[in-house]
Amino acid sequence: xxxxxxxxxxxxxxxxxxxxxxxxxxxxxxxxxxxxxxxxxxxxxxxxxxxxxxxxxxxxxxxxxxxxxxxxxxxxxxxxxxxxxxxxxxxxxxxxxxxxxxxxxxxxxxxxxxxxxxxxxxxxxxxxxxxxxxxxxxxxxxxxxxxxx
Numbered sequence: 001x002x003x004x005x006x007x008x009x010x011x012x013x014x015x016x017x018x019x020x021x022x023x024x025x026x027x028x029x030x031x032x033x034x035x036x037x038x039x040x041x042x043x044x045x046x047x048x049x050x051x052x053x054x055x056x057x058x059x060x061x062x063x064x065x066x067x068x069x070x071x072x073x074x075x076x077x078x079x080x081x082x083x084x085x086x087x088x089x090x091x092x093x094x095x096x097x098x099x100x101x102x103x104x105x106x107x108x109x110x111x112x113x114x115x116x117x118x119x120x121x122x123x124x125x126x127x128x129x130x131x132x133x134x135x136x137x138x139x140x141x142x143x144x145x146x147x148x149x
Contacts, residue, residue: 006051006062011083012092023076026069031114034060036102042146052136055127059118
């Protein structure tokens with residue numbers, strides 16, 4: 001059982017991004033969630049969060065987080081409006097090193113560059129079917145892919 005929800009991990013990326021003066025759209029955030037989950041599975045064998053990652057047309061998406069933040073559209077997410085006031089860095093000590101590593105690897109890229117990258121990777125490619133909905137990217141596929149990358 002994971003110790004965090006995808007929304008909690010999303011909040012970490014939003015606050016971290018804000019502190020590093022990096023804008024964050026929902027599209028970019030979704031890709032960071034995918035990479036955090038994938039690398040955690042690859043490194044530790046267990047998920048960082050229990051929420052499912054689905055294969056959507058623009059890459060991997062955690063549906064619940066997407067719907068909570070879709071009000072921002074394609075614009076940058078307003079962190080003050082999106083993140084709970086009681087955010088506490090100490091709540092993330094168990095995954096902090098993993099999250100910083102994902103940020104340092106992928107955070108520098110624009111949303112569409114990350115989208116295009118996920119389209120070249122087997123977890124999304126092997127799951128996505130044009131026109132199909134709610135297709136979950138298997139954790140085993142992510143674990144295998146990220147264990148070797």
